[in-house]
Amino acid sequence: MRKLALLGASAVAMTALAGGAFAETGACLITKTDTNPFFVKMKEGAQAEAEKLGITLKSYAGKVDGDNEAQVAAIETCIADGAKGILITPSDTKAIVPTVQKAREAGILVIALDTPLDPMDAADMTFATDNFSAGLLIGQWAKANLGDAAANAKIAMLDLAVSQPTVDVLRDQGFLQGFGIDLGDANKWGDETDARIVGHDVTAGNEEGGRKAMENLLAKDPDINVVYTINEPAAAGAYEALKAVGKDQGTLIVSVDGGCPGVKNVEGGVIGATSQQYPMLMASKGIEAIAAFAKDGTKPAATEGKTFFDTGVQLITDKPVEGVPSIDSKAGLGICWG
Numbered sequence: 001m002r003k004l005a006l007l008g009a010s011a012v013a014m015t016a017l018a019g020g021a022f023a024e025t026g027a028c029l030i031t032k033t034d035t036n037p038f039f040v041k042m043k044e045g046a047q048a049e050a051e052k053l054g055i056t057l058k059s060y061a062g063k064v065d066g067d068n069e070a071q072v073a074a075i076e077t078c079i080a081d082g083a084k085g086i087l088i089t090p091s092d093t094k095a096i097v098p099t100v101q102k103a104r105e106a107g108i109l110v111i112a113l114d115t116p117l118d119p120m121d122a123a124d125m126t127f128a129t130d131n132f133s134a135g136l137l138i139g140q141w142a143k144a145n146l147g148d149a150a151a152n153a154k155i156a157m158l159d160l161a162v163s164q165p166t167v168d169v170l171r172d173q174g175f176l177q178g179f180g181i182d183l184g185d186a187n188k189w190g191d192e193t194d195a196r197i198v199g200h201d202v203t204a205g206n207e208e209g210g211r212k213a214m215e216n217l218l219a220k221d222p223d224i225n226v227v228y229t230i231n232e233p234a235a236a237g238a239y240e241a242l243k244a245v246g247k248d249q250g251t252l253i254v255s256v257d258g259g260c261p262g263v264k265n266v267e268g269g270v271i272g273a274t275s276q277q278y279p280m281l282m283a284s285k286g287i288e289a290i291a292a293f294a295k296d297g298t299k300p301a302a303t304e305g306k307t308f309f310d311t312g313v314q315l316i317t318d319k320p321v322e323g324v325p326s327i328d329s330k331a332g333l334g335i336c337w338g
Contacts, residue, residue, distance in 0.1 A: 025294045026056045027287060028078040030071050030088040032115075034061035036205060036233060037259045038279050039089065041337040042113065045280030046087060049287035055294075057287070058083075065205045066161050068092040075099045078108070085109040085290030087283065093118040093165040109293040111300070113282045115167040116308065125289065125300040126308035127282045131170035131256070134275035135228075137315040137324065138254035139178020141273045142226055144321035145252065150179065156217040157189065157200040158210055158229040158238055164188055168230060171256050172200075175228045198224055203234040210237025218245065229255045232262030232274060239270045258316055260336040266316055267329035273317035279337055281311045 029046045031039035043059055050057035058081070060074035068091050078086050079102065086108055090096045093115060100110050100122055112123040120126060143150045157175075160168035172189040176197075184191035190200050198221040203209035210229060218224060218241065227242075229235040235255040242248045248270075255262065258276020265271045289300040303310040315324060316332035 024056065025054070025291065026058070026081060026083045027290045028074065028081075028083050028086045028088075029057060029059045029283065029286075030074045030078075030086065031059070031061045032065045032067070032089050032091045032205070033063070034059075036065075036231075037261060038114075038231070038257055038277070038337070041259070042089070042279040042283045045283035046287055048280075049284040053287060053291045055287060055291060062091060066091050066163065068095045071096055072099045075103050079103055079106050083108055084294040085111065085286075087111050087113050087286040087290070088123075089114045090117055090165065091161075092163050093167075094163075097122045109290055109299065111286045111289060113286055114277070114279065115165055116170075118166050120166075120307060125302065127285050127289075127300075127311055128167075128308055129256075129275075129277040129313045130306070130310050131167050132174040134256045134277065134313045135171035135174020135176075136178040137174075137275050137313065137326075138228070138256065138273050139175035139180075140324045141178075141315060141317060141321055141326070142175075142228075142252055142254050143179045144324060145272065145319060146226070153179075153196050153226045154221055154224045155179070155197050155226045155228065156214065156224045156238075157197060158203050158213045158217075158227060158234050159189060159200050160205050160230045161202050171230060172228070175254070179226075203230060203237065205231050205234060207233045207237035207240075210234030211241045212237070214238040214241035218242075218247075222247075225251050227251060227253045229253065231255060232257040232259055232265065232271065235262070235271050235274075236265065239265075258314065258332060258336055260333060263316055263329050263332040263336050266318060266332065272319065273315060273326070276314045276316050276332055276336065278311050285309065285311065 062070035110123045112126040116126045181194045201213035203213045252272045255274045292298045315326040
C-alpha cells in the first residue's frame with residue numbers, strides 16, 4: 001500500500017492507457033519520457049499492436065531521461081497488476097537491473113526497447129537499432145564529407161547522461177570509430193586521447209540540454225566545426241547555440257533518430273546526416289512477442305549473428321558520399337518513424 005500511495009503522490013508523468021489490474025493478457029510499456037517524439041511514436045506503435053492483438057496495455061514514463069526511480073516504480077506496479085510482459089527503454093541501464101530481475105522471477109517477459117540493459121542478458125531480449133552501427137554511419141559520413149579537412153577537425157561530442165547508458169556509449173563510440181578516431185575503452189566514452197575531440201558534454205536528450213552543452217563546448221573552443229549529437233532534439237538545441245554565435249553555416253552536425261522533425265532538419269540543412277531508427281517497429285514487435293509468450297511461453301529470438309533483435313538503421317542525408325550507403329531526406333520523410 002505504501003508503494004502504491006507513493007506512486008500516486010509522485011509527479012512522474014506516468015499515463016495509463018488502460019485502468020486497473022490486468023484481467024487477461026496485459027502488457028506494460030515503460031519509456032524514458034513521454035515528450036520525446038521517439039517515445040511518442042513508440043507508444044503509438046505499441047498501442048496499435050496491442051489493440052490489434054487484444055492485449056491490455058498500460059504505459060508509463062519518467063519526467064526526464066534518467067528518471068530511474070519512476071521506472072522502478074512502474075515495474076513494481078506492473079508486477080502487482082499481473083502483467084505478462086514489460087517493454088522498457090531503460091534510463092539507467094545498470095541501476096534498473098535488480099528490479100527487472102524481480103519481474104522476470106515473477107514470470108514476466110521483459111524486453112528492452114532501443115537501449116540494451118547492462119548486462120544485455122538481464123532482459124529476455126532486446127529489440128533495437130544496432131546503435132553502434134548507427135553511430136558508425138554518421139562518423140563515416142562526416143569523415144568522408146570533410147575529406148582531407150577531417151585530419152584537423154575540432155569535434156564536440158554531445159552525449160546523453162553522465163551515467164553513460166548503453167545506447168549513449170554505443171552511438172558515441174560508433175561515431176568515433178567511423179570518423180577514424182582510436183577508442184580507449186569501447187565500453188565508455190570520454191577516455192579518448194585524440195586531440196581532435198574538444199570535449200564531451202551531456203544533453204539529457206532534449207533541445208535545451210543540447211543548447212547548453214553546445215554553449216559549454218564552444219566556450220572551451222570556439223573553432224568547433226563538427227558536432228556529434230546523441231539524438232535530434234539535442235542536435236536542434238546545438239544548432240540554436242551555433243546560430244547565436246554565427247557558426248551555424250560552417251559547422252557539420254550529425255545525429256541519430258530519423259524522426260520526421262529530424263529528417264526535415266536534414267532537408268533544411270540544420271543536420272548534415274542522421275541515422276534513422278524505427279521505434280514503432282520496435283514496439284509492435286515487442287507486443288507481438290508478449291502475445292506469443294502469453295500463449296505458449298515462446299520467447300523471442302535474436303537476429304542471426306547478433307545478440308539482439310535488430311530493427312534496422314538507414315543513413316539519411318542530402319549530401320551522399322561514396323562508400324557510405326544512404327537515402328535522401330525525401331525518402332526518409334516517407335518512412336519516418338516506422
